Amino acid sequence: MSKRTVELELATPGVDARGEPLRVPLGVAEPDLGTEHMLINIGPQHPATHGVLRLVVELDGETVVRVIPHLGYLHSGFEKLGEYRHYNQIIPLTDRTDYLSPMANNVGFALAAEKLMGITITPRCTVLRVIACEMSRIISHMVWLGTTSIDLGAFTPFLWAFQERERIYNLQEMWTGARLTTSVTRVGGMMADVPDDFVAGLRHFTRTFPKTLSEIDRVLTRNAVWVGRTQGVGVLTAAEAINHSLSGPMLRASGVAYDVRKDKPYLDYETYDFDVVVGEHGDVYDRYLVRLEECSQANRILQQALDRLPDGPVNIADPRVILPPKSRAMNDMEAMIYHFKQVMEGVKAPVGEAYVGIENPKGELGTYLVSDGTAKPVRWRIRPPSFINLSALPRMAAGHLLSDLIAINASVDIVMGEVDR
Amino acid sequence: MKHVIETKTVSGQSPNYLLAKFQDLVDWAVNSSRANSLWPMPFGTACCAIEFMATAASRYDFARFGMERQAFSPRQADVLICAGRLPFKLAPVIRRIYDQMPQPKWVISMGACASTGGIFDNYAMVQGIDTIVPVDVYVPGCPPRPEGLLYGVLLLHKKIKGESLFDHVPRREEQPLDDRGLRLPPGEIDEISEPFGNSVHQFRSA
Amino acid sequence: MNPSVDALRATFGTAIGRALESCGDTIVYVARDALLDVMAWLRDTPEQAYDYLVDVTAVEYRDRERPLEVVYGLRSLARRADLRVKVELDPQGDLTVNSVVPVWRGADWLEREAYDMFGITFQGHPDLRRILMWETYTEGFPLRKDFPLRGRFSRAEQVRQALAAHPEAHYSMEELSIAEAYEELPADMKERLRRGEHGKLPDSE
Numbered sequence A: 001m002s003k004r005t006v007e008l009e010l011a012t013p014g015v016d017a018r019g020e021p022l023r024v025p026l027g028v029a030e031p032d033l034g035t036e037h038m039l040i041n042i043g044p045q046h047p048a049t050h051g052v053l054r055l056v057v058e059l060d061g062e063t064v065v066r067v068i069p070h071l072g073y074l075h076s077g078f079e080k081l082g083e084y085r086h087y088n089q090i091i092p093l094t095d096r097t098d099y100l101s102p103m104a105n106n107v108g109f110a111l112a113a114e115k116l117m118g119i120t121i122t123p124r125c126t127v128l129r130v131i132a133c134e135m136s137r138i139i140s141h142m143v144w145l146g147t148t149s150i151d152l153g154a155f156t157p158f159l160w161a162f163q164e165r166e167r168i169y170n171l172q173e174m175w176t177g178a179r180l181t182t183s184v185t186r187v188g189g190m191m192a193d194v195p196d197d198f199v200a201g202l203r204h205f206t207r208t209f210p211k212t213l214s215e216i217d218r219v220l221t222r223n224a225v226w227v228g229r230t231q232g233v234g235v236l237t238a239a240e241a242i243n244h245s246l247s248g249p250m251l252r253a254s255g256v257a258y259d260v261r262k263d264k265p266y267l268d269y270e271t272y273d274f275d276v277v278v279g280e281h282g283d284v285y286d287r288y289l290v291r292l293e294e295c296s297q298a299n300r301i302l303q304q305a306l307d308r309l310p311d312g313p314v315n316i317a318d319p320r321v322i323l324p325p326k327s328r329a330m331n332d333m334e335a336m337i338y339h340f341k342q343v344m345e346g347v348k349a350p351v352g353e354a355y356v357g358i359e360n361p362k363g364e365l366g367t368y369l370v371s372d373g374t375a376k377p378v379r380w381r382i383r384p385p386s387f388i389n390l391s392a393l394p395r396m397a398a399g400h401l402l403s404d405l406i407a408i409n410a411s412v413d414i415v416m417g418e419v420d421r
Numbered sequence B: 001m002k003h004v005i006e007t008k009t010v011s012g013q014s015p016n017y018l019l020a021k022f023q024d025l026v027d028w029a030v031n032s033s034r035a036n037s038l039w040p041m042p043f044g045t046a047c048c049a050i051e052f053m054a055t056a057a058s059r060y061d062f063a064r065f066g067m068e069r070q071a072f073s074p075r076q077a078d079v080l081i082c083a084g085r086l087p088f089k090l091a092p093v094i095r096r097i098y099d100q101m102p103q104p105k106w107v108i109s110m111g112a113c114a115s116t117g118g119i120f121d122n123y124a125m126v127q128g129i130d131t132i133v134p135v136d137v138y139v140p141g142c143p144p145r146p147e148g149l150l151y152g153v154l155l156l157h158k159k160i161k162g163e164s165l166f167d168h169v170p171r172r173e174e175q176p177l178d179d180r181g182l183r184l185p186p187g188e189i190d191e192i193s194e195p196f197g198n199s200v201h202q203f204r205s206a
Numbered sequence C: 001m002n003p004s005v006d007a008l009r010a011t012f013g014t015a016i017g018r019a020l021e022s023c024g025d026t027i028v029y030v031a032r033d034a035l036l037d038v039m040a041w042l043r044d045t046p047e048q049a050y051d052y053l054v055d056v057t058a059v060e061y062r063d064r065e066r067p068l069e070v071v072y073g074l075r076s077l078a079r080r081a082d083l084r085v086k087v088e089l090d091p092q093g094d095l096t097v098n099s100v101v102p103v104w105r106g107a108d109w110l111e112r113e114a115y116d117m118f119g120i121t122f123q124g125h126p127d128l129r130r131i132l133m134w135e136t137y138t139e140g141f142p143l144r145k146d147f148p149l150r151g152r153f154s155r156a157e158q159v160r161q162a163l164a165a166h167p168e169a170h171y172s173m174e175e176l177s178i179a180e181a182y183e184e185l186p187a188d189m190k191e192r193l194r195r196g197e198h199g200k201l202p203d204s205e
Ligand code: SF4
Pocket: A096, A181, B046, B047, B048, B049, B083, B084, B085, B110, B111, B112, B113, B114, B118, B119, B141, B142, B143, B144
């Protein structure tokens, strides 16, 4: 039922007392027009579903009655593969789950493995991991911003956002040698220390990035089209958000100030000065604002982390966990034996289990590892934030127009590699 | 030894020569137009799709190579770029998209996963999309850099320019699935899908 | 050790099994039949207030003698406390446990995933279907330890079955409309829906 029909049939002006557009009341019988519901299929190969998500939508006219997401089109069996890999060999797999923020995933897995093995990492490594996480947050939110603005009809922010990504990619490449699949952590340390120019490069980035942010802000935040298509759309209240187990920007946009970095701090996040960004209406617009502001908070954290980056080793000194440098492995018998044992047998973890949740750009990324004392986990479970966030989509979209469904789906910020794993 | 070179006098050009010249001209015109305005159908599934997007965005900008317009509908596309891994659940989808594309059509398989299954040698993953659709260019890498993809596109240009309208290459005809519902004989699929490299050593025990 | 364990013991007595600590996280085992009561109590008691369900998953051990565990991660947002609740099931026997969807909506897809990957039936779940694998998937439950890494069938057979699947398969309008009233369905239709018979290939094993 279109807004026009509502006006005619319900004899209301189409807006409520506060001037907000009326949600079409479900269950109000359509007048004499045919009331047969229509079933349409969006995806799995559709530019607006952000990957291979498939939505089967039941429509009453243009109003969404029900959305049934069909997942699994990118199910790659990560968790099964993890049972066949040493702990360090799993790290390359973590890149490929949420491939929009690979470095943060690496950190999440390494933290869980270290908790399981009872390893304390060095101060320099801690700060470097914070840098990795916050860089990931920025590039992930940039992709979100770019693709969502395309969905809602704005192409320019996409190009700006990808320009910023390229700059971070250059830094990532400098550090890890790869643009996307970084595998930057190891159990007990990092794959490498940052190269010489990295700190200067990142400083330059943190100085110039706010300019792009404010440009995006200027183009979108008060843009009539943007505001009209996002405000009041896909609202979730705080209680619903908690009951649906949402996390990350989705939860905070609904007004719940829960951030794992503040509330279950890891990597000394409690010592950084940053704000938890909270929305108040829980609609698509608030999610946009939250993500935009989180970018500048991430930028702040990056600056602080650069200021405090201590000298010293990045890896712990335990030769049973950390590979010796190649030159020593080639010349020193003992180092070679450790090298051989780690490569062939892997690092054994004690019997037990560990769960570590970190605040990924999409939400709380949990890594749950169960060990039976061998070098390969019995179970490697990823708590996928966007999978759980997506499960609220049917709830959010019901009663909205079909075109709003696209905005709502975009606002969840899914990445199918992680939804389907 | 002395070579005797036989010479003949021909009165004018043979008609075959003219025809061949004409065919060359037509091929040149057709192939250059085809190669230089490929409309890609981005079948982006996973991480490689992000690099595909980077290739499309400002810095690498594959519009420079005639791929200005991305066709999100298979019915208006020339080249299917499969960027990312392809699980079995997605196999019928890519096959249908391929079938919906009009001739002439080409396929680029971008990344290790699309080409061979990559690091995912497991129950969920198709071990190479060539078991499902014919592939023209394989771009290696995990993910391939944008330069890599551009190089693959240029290779495809080369391949297209070498084609001829006048010889009946079988790939210019639709290749439907056979009555078993497969593109290749089962033995061949098993052979293509065999584990290789590191995935031979996948054991659960340490 | 999390003080909630003692409170649980005091309230539910023998329904609470052993409790242990691993890497600083408290794990408490709960009898299968008491699960739903325990969960509702944990959420609704003001001193507990575990209002947030972090995760639902399952663990099967390599040791075939050990029971399969269904793992629930709970969190109290206000108190910043975590608790991990486990239910033990016999992997050879009946893998059934009560669904916690009535307590947390967020469990919906997580339980569907555990069903898809381990074959655990969550009783009372509104819409228990496969979520990641397709409906007509016949090879089994991938994360079980007896499931081979590369699946049970040959690659050619897997490709054949995959290509034979209908890319637009979905539930018919009738089935969608009844999904809400799932519990009121006749038993045979429930069974049919659960098996995903809709769209089944005639010659698949
Ligand atoms: S080849 Fe690598 S980057 Fe590309 S989809 Fe596969 S895992 Fe991802």
